[in-house]
Amino acid sequence: xxxxxxxxxxxCQAFEQLPVRVQSFPTGHDILREGEKPxxxxxxxxxWAFRYKLLPEGKRQVFSFHMIGDILNLQNLCIPSMDxxxxxxxxxxxxxxxxxxxxxxxAQYPNxxxxxxxxxxxxxxxxxxxMVGMGRRSATGNVAHLFCEFYSKQEAAGLASKHxxxxxxxxxxxADALGLSNVHVNRVLQTLRSEGLISWRGGLxxxxxxxxxxxxxxxxxxxxxxxxxxxx
Amino acid sequence: xxxxxxxxxxxCQAFEQLPVRVQSFPTGHDILREGEKPxxxxxxxxxWAFRYKLLPEGKRQVFSFHMIGDILNLQNLCIPSMDxxxxxxxxxxxxxxxxxxxxxxxAQYPNxxxxxxxxxxxxxxxxxxxMVGMGRRSATGNVAHLFCEFYSKQEAAGLASKHxxxxxxxxxxxADALGLSNVHVNRVLQTLRSEGLISWRGGLxxxxxxxxxxxxxxxxxxxxxxxxxxxx
DNA sequence: CGCTCTCTTGATAGACTTCAATGTTAGTGG
DNA sequence: CCACTAACATTGAAGTCTATCAAGAGAGCG
Numbered sequence: 001x002x003x004x005x006x007x008x009x010x011x012c013q014a015f016e017q018l019p020v021r022v023q024s025f026p027t028g029h030d031i032l033r034e035g036e037k038p039x040x041x042x043x044x045x046x047x048w049a050f051r052y053k054l055l056p057e058g059k060r061q062v063f064s065f066h067m068i069g070d071i072l073n074l075q076n077l078c079i080p081s082m083d084x085x086x087x088x089x090x091x092x093x094x095x096x097x098x099x100x101x102x103x104x105x106x107a108q109y110p111n112x113x114x115x116x117x118x119x120x121x122x123x124x125x126x127x128x129x130x131m132v133g134m135g136r137r138s139a140t141g142n143v144a145h146l147f148c149e150f151y152s153k154q155e156a157a158g159l160a161s162k163h164x165x166x167x168x169x170x171x172x173x174x175a176d177a178l179g180l181s182n183v184h185v186n187r188v189l190q191t192l193r194s195e196g197l198i199s200w201r202g203g204l205x206x207x208x209x210x211x212x213x214x215x216x217x218x219x220x221x222x223x224x225x226x227x228x229x230x231x232x
Numbered sequence: 233x234x235x236x237x238x239x240x241x242x243x244c245q246a247f248e249q250l251p252v253r254v255q256s257f258p259t260g261h262d263i264l265r266e267g268e269k270p271x272x273x274x275x276x277x278x279x280w281a282f283r284y285k286l287l288p289e290g291k292r293q294v295f296s297f298h299m300i301g302d303i304l305n306l307q308n309l310c311i312p313s314m315d316x317x318x319x320x321x322x323x324x325x326x327x328x329x330x331x332x333x334x335x336x337x338x339a340q341y342p343n344x345x346x347x348x349x350x351x352x353x354x355x356x357x358x359x360x361x362x363m364v365g366m367g368r369r370s371a372t373g374n375v376a377h378l379f380c381e382f383y384s385k386q387e388a389a390g391l392a393s394k395h396x397x398x399x400x401x402x403x404x405x406x407a408d409a410l411g412l413s414n415v416h417v418n419r420v421l422q423t424l425r426s427e428g429l430i431s432w433r434g435g436l437x438x439x440x441x442x443x444x445x446x447x448x449x450x451x452x453x454x455x456x457x458x459x460x461x462x463x464x
Numbered sequence: 465c466g467c468t469c470t471c472t473t474g475a476t477a478g479a480c481t482t483c484a485a486t487g488t489t490a491g492t493g494g
Numbered sequence: 495c496c497a498c499t500a501a502c503a504t505t506g507a508a509g510t511c512t513a514t515c516a517a518g519a520g521a522g523c524g
Contacts, residue, residue, distance in 0.1 A: 035454075053360070056450060059368040063360050078350040083357050083455040110339065117349050118310040124356040125315050128285070128295050131359060134366040135411025136291040170470065179367025181513050186472065218288060223315040402502065413481050418504060472519070487504070
């Protein structure tokens with residue numbers, strides 16, 4: 001789960017003994033809204049979730065997509081109120097752990113604190129890379145980059161191989177993450193498909209030409225901070 | 233300095249007793265480059281700095297601007313290598329504290345750890361808001377939003393009042409932060425000026441119509457997590 | 465079978481970029 | 495005090511990318 005941090009057995013055991021409330025949600029269900037002050041940390045046990053923010057005009061910005069093992073709101077340990085919302089992308093089951101229990105764990109195992117801090121720092125690194133995409137990459141490069149990132153993350157977590165991975169999004173979700181219109185995302189996808197670079201149907205993404213897609217995206221996985229693995 | 237966290241006197245004293253190396257840099261000087269593995273945390277004592285990343289094609293994305301008191305690379309406590317660069321915007325003097333000393337402080341005062349973690353979380357919140365700007369706001373709204381953010385931060389730090397603050401950037405810096413061209417930033421500025429909303433000359437920003445600028449920006453300062461202050 | 469959601473397509477408009485030139489300002493050295 | 499220089503800001507023209515609007519085609523679901 002914490003593929004970025006080396007944790008001792010004792011720490012893993014302590015982690016597994018935390019009191020967890022498990023709950024399932026349907027597709028497109030809001031877990032937390034902007035402004036709420038949750039008393040629990042939640043993480044994905046199965047399925048997919050995403051973070052987003054709604055603007056007054058009805059526009060939406062998606063910040064990140066999350067898969068099995070990702071913790072969604074660690075930040076509430078240090079900052080009480082949510083400045084974004086969290087919702088499900090598919091049928092999803094989440095685990096909820098009271099802040100108090102997490103704090104006790106952190107107090108007991110300093111290494112654990114570092115690991116959690118690191119998770120939020122990697123989150124920030126992904127945000128920065130998305131900023132690069134929205135600010136300075138073409139729409140095509142931006143889409144390609146997100147695909148490379150998505151696959152790399154899943155491969156590192158042992159959830160994907162052979163350049164195939166899940167991508168259970170609508171084109172509109174993708175558009176809202178990349179700062180594009182759904183129409184334009186559709187057209188970008190068509191060119192990527194027609195050039196034989198990728199295939200994406202029914203939530204399954206296949207990257208047919210990894211090296212070429214990397215080049216288009218300008219993808220350098222360093223920012224993912226995945227440790228010693230190589231994602232080639 | 234840490235206007236977001238309540239720290240005890242003992243904690244503040246311990247913080248002030250850290251071994252600091254002080255060094256000054258000229259305008260436009262690189263402090264840290266992408267890929268480096270610094271052994272010190274650095275913070276701004278005087279002047280201005282910014283975080284950025286360079287793309288192979290020569291494009292630049294600026295992530296954030298930093299003023300007195302901001303810590304620039306707290307993340308290296310948990311993630312060794314820089315995935316972005318840091319440079320100065322003006323003549324700037326920085327303080328450098330060895331990681332080891334910071335770690336010892338953190339071990340001694342858990343509250344201090346939380347405060348530092350919080351700093352990095354607020355960083356991430358600013359990144360998210362910038363994503364909203366680049367993805368879903370108009371160029372004008374985006375510029376206006378950055379102005380509001382800049383002023384609010386400085387006001388909260390006690391460095392500005394009366395809707396006047398420093399903004400020691402070139403239009404190109406601003407463009408690289410917002411994902412726009414310098415030409416277009418120039419035109420946006422002209423409309424903001426001609427509508428009497430702002431004035432910006434010689435590094436001094438004056439927001440003449442705060443409420444209207446807020447409205448154009450869709451500015452809601454919650455994400456800055458500044459505590460009890462109001463920035464109206 | 466009909467409904468809804470998503471994807472696809474076309475046409476048009478607008479926002480923003482690029483290229484290139486000119487104006488402005490502050491700093492430097494004679 | 496003035497000429498010279500180097501940044502930076504401003505302007506214009508042209509073109510590209512992407513958004514918006516609107517409509518139709520599939521696909522999944524009850």
